[in-house]
Structure formats: structure tokens, C-alpha cells
Amino acid sequence: MSNSRLKPKEITAKVRPVSECDRSQDKATLQGFSRIWVNKDALILLTGGVESGKRCWVERTVPATPKDAASKDAAAEAALDTLRVSNHPVRRQALLSSLPGSKMPQNIVFMTEAYRKACGFHLGDIVTIKLDQDTAVPPAQLVEAEPLDEMGGDQEAAAWEGAAWFQLKRAGHVLPGLQIDCTVAGFKKTLRIQAVDSETDNVASFGENSTIRIRNASSLADGVPAAPRKLVVTGIPGLAAEEKKLNRFFRGFNTTFLHKGQQRSCGIVIHGGRGAGKSYVLDRIAATGWGKVFRIEENDKSSTVEDVFKQASAQRPSIILIDGLHTLIGKDRPNAGTITTKLGQQLDQLAEEAWKTNTLPKVLVVVSCLDYVTDVPLELQKLTRLERNFPLSIPNAQGRREILETLSGPLPPEDKDSMLTMLAQQTHAFNPSDLCRLMGHAVETLAERLDPLQEDPALEEVPFVRRGDLEQALRLTRPTAMHDVNLKPPTVHWQDVGGQEGLKKALRRMIALTTTTDPEVRKLILDPPKGLLLYGPPGCSKTLSAQAMATESGFNFFAVKGAELLNMYVGESERAVRQLFERARAASPSIIFFDEIDSIGGARGGGSGAGLNRSQGSVNMLTTLLTEMDGFEALTGVLILAATNRPEAMDPALLRPGRFDRVVYVGLPDLAGREAIFKMNLGRLRTAGDVDLSELARLSEGFSGAEIKQICSMASNRAIDAWLDGERSGEDSVIRMADVVEAVETLPRGVTNAMLDDYDRWARRFSKQI
Known part of the structure; x- marks a missing residue:
């Protein structure tokens, strides 16, 4: 066999940019940068097959002329003067590939810009390509690099080495002369690869076991701020x-x-x-x-x-x-x-x-x-x-004040502090987003007040938001934490609840023990009150008293009927209970009021009442309620109120200490209570001088508060009917004593003695000392 037949095969080609054929092969990520692309026939000639990725040698034989380079890719190359002195020999390794489906001449080779700059090739160069004796690409063990500008000590160098490692890992290959742009903590730096495993003309794969080392690191360039050494977060208002x-x-x-x-x-x-x-x-x-x-x-x-x-x-x-x-x-x-x-x-x-x-x-x-x-x-x-x-909890008054300070907007300077303080006190349960919406509504109200027709009037001075604008914005903005489950109660005060002085006293004491900050009083409290169950006949002010408690305390109020939490889907009812308590904790101090709690708090075992035929979903929801009221997570700043007409149906676990600590019977109003209810309702209407509240209170024994209110409404209707029939006119159009007495005699009593006996028997078993 002759020596000519042992000589490796080679081809001669002119260098052209990859972008002429496929721009996707010249990505900024450096993926595929070390490849050179030749005609498919040329690949077969060199390798004997169509497999890409084999290692080859590329040697410049004829340098490009300035005219050739300028006509092809002058913007991508170095200055043309560089070409005039680039006659020195260049011999570098590359990975041989072909572009599938491309119709490229056999005498053309495509190179990426990154490869050309790293190796010193230029567009228009005539190069000779031949396969390496060892076509496999070896893994890189140690890659040495240098920064193109000054760098700090070892600690800074380690950060840049990490950034460079990732860039090369993503590129997949490395060769000497390659320049990589790195970013650390927002700062950018360019590194140049000096050697790969102590060689300066090779190509190698870069993987998990490869190491990069930066040499000649001295100090960062003057004027470039260093990243902070400690991680500390500041400037979060309200939190x-x-x-x-x-x-x-x-x-x-x-x-x-x-x-x-x-x-x-x-x-x-x-x-x-x-x-x-x-x-x-x-x-x-x-x-x-x-x-x-x-x-x-x-x-x-x-x-x-x-x-x-x-x-x-x-x-x-x-x-x-x-x-x-x-x-x-x-x-x-x-x-x-x-x-x-x-x-x-x-x-x-x-x-x-x-x-x-x-x-x-x-x-x-x-x-x-x-x-x-x-x-x-x-x-x-x-x-x-x-x-x-x-x-992230809902901010308290001080936190809301801090947030509002950053959102203050066009408030008058002389009243700014007082207006922001007022807003902070009146925005219970408002989160930062709610406060932002609130101030937006205030500005919109200001614009509407100044320009209801949305014209563009000339203003002599900058308009400010007034207190009325803020009050209107408060009415328009509902806090997110009170959405869906939460019902904002009507404004009800203690004087709006006729009678029930014992109940009012119990509720007032519960609020006082929860809100007191007196250290001497705190020493007298073993366990702060948590839950209060109100039971008794229907219509006896249980719900009204809860609303008054919410108004008088200023607590955030979450009111739900037990049936609202029931869901046909497995697990959703328990989730609704957890979310309810989570919202209440976030909006603390708060009150959760369960109306008709017997619908979800019925007994789990067999026996009488709601304990029969209870579904597994209802039992799971009750278990969740028990856990939330007295579980591993402390229920701080949240009071639980509940009302029921059927206390005998309640599960005993709800009535033990630590859950509903107090059980209060809300019965029919006594004589003084009935008189107070008549006075409160009839006092809003035009009545005749013969109306005797004391006598009406005596005649209405056995009626509930709701029924007494209905009596007043019936008396009002009788007076209106008399006016419509022409029997009364002018000053004679008033509610008379006879109208009220007739209503008392007509309306049946809804609470029977048998019902009262049932409550009395249950109270003797389960009531607690108030």
C-alpha cells in the first residue's frame, strides 16, 4: 500500500458566516459555537459517513483580503487593518458537521462568529479541513480563563468562576480563545479562555466534572459598586x-x-x-x-x-x-x-x-x-x-398608617396627619392592596366632585382630597379579607337591643377581657375567653346582640350561617371552615359568628336530634371546627360567637372548656325588657297620647322581642289602613293604644311553655356559670 493512500483525506473551502444559511446555528447561548458546517458530500469524503460531531483540524492556507471580508461581513469582523497582518498560520480544532437539507457548495465552510473570533479565522479565509486521528471529543478537566478587566480577590473570582461555569455548561464545549460574557449580582464581565487542559489549540466537552479557574485576578475596576455582603431586607411598610x-x-x-x-x-x-x-x-x-x-x-x-x-x-x-x-x-x-x-x-x-x-x-x-x-x-x-x-398578616392600625403614608396622594398638608390617622383607625381588615384601592377611590371622588361632566376646567390651585372624599371612598371599598364568607354587619348599638341586660353584660365582659392591656388585670385572667354560645327561643335578640357586639367592639365581624359552609364535594366544607378561621386570624381582632350552628355542630354519635344519620362529610366538618377552635394552633385575637334554637342537638365536644367557654340562655324578655322594646320601636313612629308602654309590656307577657316588633308593625299597618279608608286624617293619623292592644290580642305566641321547659331541662345539664 502506497503512502498516498495512508494520507488523511482533506478538503479546501472558503470561510463564510453561518447566518447566510441558518441564523439559529449562531445563537447567543454559544450552543454549537465550536461546530463548522460543510457540504454533505464533503462530510462523507472526510469521515466516510454522515455522522456529525467528530473532531477535525482547520488550518488557514490563504488569508482573506480586506475587500473580500468587507463585502461579506464587515460589521461582524474586526477592523480591516487587522486582516493585513493576519498572515500568521492558524491551526485549530473544531467539530465537523453538515447542515441537513442545505444546498451549499462543496468549497464553502460555515463558521460561527464566536468560533472565528476565538481561533482567529476571518471571512474569506481559505482553509484546509481534515479529520483528527482521534475523532472523539475528550472532556475538559481544567479550563483556565482571564478577565478582560480588573477583578477582585479570591472571593470575587469564585463568584465569576461560577458564572462562567454555567455559561460553558450550557454551551457544552470549550476551546481556547473563546470569550464569554458573565453576570454576577447585576454586574457584567467578559472572560477569555486561555487554555483547556494546558493546551491552546484544542476543543473539549464541558460537563459536570469540569473545573474553571480564573488567573490574574487582582481587584474590581474602580467605580463599580460591590454587591452587599449580607442579605438584609428593609423598607416593607406595614409588615x-x-x-x-x-x-x-x-x-x-x-x-x-x-x-x-x-x-x-x-x-x-x-x-x-x-x-x-x-x-x-x-x-x-x-x-x-x-x-x-x-x-x-x-x-x-x-x-x-x-x-x-x-x-x-x-x-x-x-x-x-x-x-x-x-x-x-x-x-x-x-x-x-x-x-x-x-x-x-x-x-x-x-x-x-x-x-x-x-x-x-x-x-x-x-x-x-x-x-x-x-x-x-x-x-x-x-x-x-x-x-x-x-x-403575611393584615396590618394593624400602625401598619396601615405606614402604608397610607406611602399612598397619601393629594391630601392637604395641614390636615394630612389627622386624615391618615382617621383612615388607619377605620380600615380594619384592609390589606395593602385594599388601601391602594381606597386612595384611588378617594382621588376618583375628588375628580367627580370637581368635574362631574368630565370636562377640563382651569384650576387655579392644586385640588386636595377632603374628608368627605375619604368617607365616600370608605363606603366604596370593601376589604378583601371580608370577601365571600364575611358579612359586614349593620350598625347596631347596645341601645338598639331592648332588654337582655344580662346578655349585654356577658358580651361586654368578653370584649373587655380580650382587649385589656392593663398588666394588673391580665394577672387575674387564667385563660382569655374564646367562645360564647347563645341559645334560647327564636326571636330573642341572639343575632341582634352579636351585631351590636361587633359594632361596639370595633372588631372585624365574620358572620355565616352554618348551612353556608356545607358543600357537596368531598373536603370542600372542611376547607371552607379552615379558610374562615384563617381569615379571622389574619383580620384579628375579629369575631366569628355562627348562626344556626346546630346545622354543622350536631352530635356525631347515635341518639336523639341531629346525631342521627349524619353524613361523613358533616362529621369531618365538625371535627375541623373542633380542631380550629382548640387545636395545636393558638386562636389569638379571635372570638367565637354562636347562636342556636336547638342546644340539645349540639355535639358535647363543642361545649367543653376551651371551645365554648360560656353558654348563655337568651330567653323571653322580662317586663322591663318588653317595655324597652316597645319604647324603642314605637318611639320611631307617631303615636297618640293614650299609648301606655307599661300596660303594653304587661299585656305582652310571653312574647319574644321579634314578636313585639311585629306587634308594633301590625299596629302601624292598622293606623295606615284607617287613614286610607278615610277614618283618620291630619293630626288624627297616629297609632292609638287600641291599635297596639288589638295587635297583641291577634298575634299568636310563638314560644310555648313546652319549649321553655325543654330549655330549662337542658340548662340544668349543660349551662355554665357566667
């Missing part, structure tokens, strides 16, 4: 307690632990209702400037989630933000399970590193959702994953 908790968690990123395993997870969950400020808190964390910020969007795929974690791990310190986990892994997402698995795996890897190094890896993962229990899967609620969670 001072939450800000303090977050910074306590962030200490793990700023120091070494005293004890091994003191803190494992790099991730936290911030949860709260809509408008609670979750996105704002995430933005404040991103604004710390501690690390490069990566965001996982709600429509991202599982592969994207994994890539973001790898990128963040390579460019430490870094922050990964997931705003809306409930959407990212929602039930309608077909890949929700895969995304959940990927999140868990990435967090576990970070936790394992924390265990080994006794400090948290500088990769912070912050997740937001509406509800931690329901939106975060159980497999993510682990110590090494997303076990730490911070609920």
Missing part, C-alpha cells in the same frame, strides 16, 4: 413583624452555624390572601442587591426550572423567586408533578451542601402562594425543602 422574621431566616446566609444542621433549607414560602403584599415582598428581597435574581414564571416547564437552579447555583450569590407556586403546579398543569419533583430535588441538593459546609449555600429560594397548607404539596413541606413559611 414590620414579617420583615424581622425574614431577616432572622436570612442570617443563615450571612454566617456559619453554631450547631451542625441548625438550618437546612435555602427556601421559604411567603403566603397570604390576594393583595396581602406577597409580590411586593419578593420585589423588596430582589432589590437587596445581594445576588443575581432569577425568576421562575408560572408557565415555565420542568426543564426550565432545573436550568434556573443550575444557573443560580453557578452564579452565587443568587436569588430564585417563584411568585405564585399555586399557579405553577396547579391542578390544570399536566406537568405539575414533574415540576414538584424537580423543585424538591434541587432544594435537597442545596440542603445537603448546607449539612456538609455548616452554612447555607448562597442560593436563596423564595416562593409565594395563597395558602401554605393547601397550595404547597406535602412532599415539599419538609425540613430540607419548603418547611419554613411566613404568613
Whole structure:
């Protein structure tokens, strides 16, 4: 066999840009940058097949002329003067490929701009291409790089090495001369690869086991601000307690632990209702400037989630933000399970590193959702994953004042403080979003007042929002926390409840013991009151008294009928109960009022009353109610009121201490109570001088408060009928004593002696001393 037949085959071709054929092959991500593309026939000639990706040598034989380069790709090349001195030999490795389906001449080779710049080739160069004796691409062990500008010490260099590692990992290959642009904490820097495994003309694959080292690192360029060394979040108005908790968690990123395993997870969950400020808190964390910020969007795929974690791990310190986990892994997402698995795996890897190094890896993962229990899967609620969670509570008066200060808008300077204080006191249960809507409504009311026809009148001075505008805005704005389940009660005062002095006293004492801050009084309270059950005949002011308690206390009021929580779908009723209590906790101090509680609080076992034939769903909901009232989580700042006409149907577990601590019988009004109810209702109407309230109170014995109100309404109707029939006119059109007495004699009593006896028997068994 002759020597000519042993000589490797080669082809000669002219360099042209890849973009002439397919721009997608010259991506900014550097993927495929080390490939060169030849005609399919040329590939077969060189390799004996059509397989791409084999290693080859590219050597320049005839340099390009300035005219040739300028006519083809002058904008992409270096200055033309460079070409005049580029006669030095260039011999570099590349990966040989062909473009499928392309009709390219056999004497043309396509090169990416990144490859040409790294190796020194220019458009128009004539090159010789031949296959390497070892066509396999070896993995890179050590990649050495240098910064094109000054860099700080070892700590800064390590951050840039991580960023460069990710860029090369995504590119898949590396060769000397390659320039890569990196970003760390918002700052950009360009690095040039000097050598790959001590060689300067080779190409190698870059993978998990590859290492990059930056040489000649001295100091950062003057004038470039350094990223903050400590992770601290500030400037969250209205959420001072939450800000303090977050910074306590962030200490793990700023120091070494005293004890091994003191803190494992790099991730936290911030949860709260809509408008609670979750996105704002995430933005404040991103604004710390501690690390490069990566965001996982709600429509991202599982592969994207994994890539973001790898990128963040390579460019430490870094922050990964997931705003809306409930959407990212929602039930309608077909890949929700895969995304959940990927999140868990990435967090576990970070936790394992924390265990080994006794400090948290500088990769912070912050997740937001509406509800931690329901939106975060159980497999993510682990110590090494997303076990730490911070609920965003509804701000108190001081917090609302801080938020309103940032949203004050066009308020008169002389009255600004008093107006903001007034708003802060009157916006119970308003979250930050609600306060923003409130101020928007105030400005809209101002515009409507100044310009009801929406014209453009000339204003001599800047208009300010008045108190009337704010009051109108308060009427138009309903707090989010009070949405759906919550019913805002009518304004009812104690004087609007006729009689029932014992009940009023019990309710007043409950409020006083809950709100007192007197340290001496607190020493007298063993357990703050929690629940109060009102039972008795219908129409005896149980619901009215609860409304008056809400008005007089100023607490946020959540009123629901027991039947409203029942749902045909499995688990939904229990979820409704949990959400109700969660909202009440967030809006504390608050009152939850269960009307007709026997519909959900009936006895579970066999026997009489509601205990018969109770569905499993009703039993589960009752169990949830029992747990929420007196479970592992303290019910602080929330009072439970309930009313029932059927106390014998109640489950005994609801009546034990720690749940309904007090049981109050609300019976028929006594003589003084009946007179007070007549006075309250007839006092609003025109009555004759012969109306004797004391006599009416005597005649109406056995009537409930609601029935006495009905008597007054019937008497009013009789007076109106007499006026319509012409029997009365002018000043004679009044309600007479005879009208009221006739109504008393006509209306039947709804509460029987048998009913009262039943209440008395039950009271002897279950009532508690008030």
C-alpha cells in the first residue's frame, strides 16, 4: 500500500458566516459555537459517513483580503487593518458537521462568529479541513480563563468562576480563545479562555466534572459598586413583624452555624390572601442587591426550572423567586408533578451542601402562594425543602398608617396627619392592596366632585382630597379579607337591643377581657375567653346582640350561617371552615359568628336530634371546627360567637372548656325588657297620647322581642289602613293604644311553655356559670 493512500483525506473551502444559511446555528447561548458546517458530500469524503460531531483540524492556507471580508461581513469582523497582518498560520480544532437539507457548495465552510473570533479565522479565509486521528471529543478537566478587566480577590473570582461555569455548561464545549460574557449580582464581565487542559489549540466537552479557574485576578475596576455582603431586607411598610422574621431566616446566609444542621433549607414560602403584599415582598428581597435574581414564571416547564437552579447555583450569590407556586403546579398543569419533583430535588441538593459546609449555600429560594397548607404539596413541606413559611398578616392600625403614608396622594398638608390617622383607625381588615384601592377611590371622588361632566376646567390651585372624599371612598371599598364568607354587619348599638341586660353584660365582659392591656388585670385572667354560645327561643335578640357586639367592639365581624359552609364535594366544607378561621386570624381582632350552628355542630354519635344519620362529610366538618377552635394552633385575637334554637342537638365536644367557654340562655324578655322594646320601636313612629308602654309590656307577657316588633308593625299597618279608608286624617293619623292592644290580642305566641321547659331541662345539664 502506497503512502498516498495512508494520507488523511482533506478538503479546501472558503470561510463564510453561518447566518447566510441558518441564523439559529449562531445563537447567543454559544450552543454549537465550536461546530463548522460543510457540504454533505464533503462530510462523507472526510469521515466516510454522515455522522456529525467528530473532531477535525482547520488550518488557514490563504488569508482573506480586506475587500473580500468587507463585502461579506464587515460589521461582524474586526477592523480591516487587522486582516493585513493576519498572515500568521492558524491551526485549530473544531467539530465537523453538515447542515441537513442545505444546498451549499462543496468549497464553502460555515463558521460561527464566536468560533472565528476565538481561533482567529476571518471571512474569506481559505482553509484546509481534515479529520483528527482521534475523532472523539475528550472532556475538559481544567479550563483556565482571564478577565478582560480588573477583578477582585479570591472571593470575587469564585463568584465569576461560577458564572462562567454555567455559561460553558450550557454551551457544552470549550476551546481556547473563546470569550464569554458573565453576570454576577447585576454586574457584567467578559472572560477569555486561555487554555483547556494546558493546551491552546484544542476543543473539549464541558460537563459536570469540569473545573474553571480564573488567573490574574487582582481587584474590581474602580467605580463599580460591590454587591452587599449580607442579605438584609428593609423598607416593607406595614409588615414590620414579617420583615424581622425574614431577616432572622436570612442570617443563615450571612454566617456559619453554631450547631451542625441548625438550618437546612435555602427556601421559604411567603403566603397570604390576594393583595396581602406577597409580590411586593419578593420585589423588596430582589432589590437587596445581594445576588443575581432569577425568576421562575408560572408557565415555565420542568426543564426550565432545573436550568434556573443550575444557573443560580453557578452564579452565587443568587436569588430564585417563584411568585405564585399555586399557579405553577396547579391542578390544570399536566406537568405539575414533574415540576414538584424537580423543585424538591434541587432544594435537597442545596440542603445537603448546607449539612456538609455548616452554612447555607448562597442560593436563596423564595416562593409565594395563597395558602401554605393547601397550595404547597406535602412532599415539599419538609425540613430540607419548603418547611419554613411566613404568613403575611393584615396590618394593624400602625401598619396601615405606614402604608397610607406611602399612598397619601393629594391630601392637604395641614390636615394630612389627622386624615391618615382617621383612615388607619377605620380600615380594619384592609390589606395593602385594599388601601391602594381606597386612595384611588378617594382621588376618583375628588375628580367627580370637581368635574362631574368630565370636562377640563382651569384650576387655579392644586385640588386636595377632603374628608368627605375619604368617607365616600370608605363606603366604596370593601376589604378583601371580608370577601365571600364575611358579612359586614349593620350598625347596631347596645341601645338598639331592648332588654337582655344580662346578655349585654356577658358580651361586654368578653370584649373587655380580650382587649385589656392593663398588666394588673391580665394577672387575674387564667385563660382569655374564646367562645360564647347563645341559645334560647327564636326571636330573642341572639343575632341582634352579636351585631351590636361587633359594632361596639370595633372588631372585624365574620358572620355565616352554618348551612353556608356545607358543600357537596368531598373536603370542600372542611376547607371552607379552615379558610374562615384563617381569615379571622389574619383580620384579628375579629369575631366569628355562627348562626344556626346546630346545622354543622350536631352530635356525631347515635341518639336523639341531629346525631342521627349524619353524613361523613358533616362529621369531618365538625371535627375541623373542633380542631380550629382548640387545636395545636393558638386562636389569638379571635372570638367565637354562636347562636342556636336547638342546644340539645349540639355535639358535647363543642361545649367543653376551651371551645365554648360560656353558654348563655337568651330567653323571653322580662317586663322591663318588653317595655324597652316597645319604647324603642314605637318611639320611631307617631303615636297618640293614650299609648301606655307599661300596660303594653304587661299585656305582652310571653312574647319574644321579634314578636313585639311585629306587634308594633301590625299596629302601624292598622293606623295606615284607617287613614286610607278615610277614618283618620291630619293630626288624627297616629297609632292609638287600641291599635297596639288589638295587635297583641291577634298575634299568636310563638314560644310555648313546652319549649321553655325543654330549655330549662337542658340548662340544668349543660349551662355554665357566667
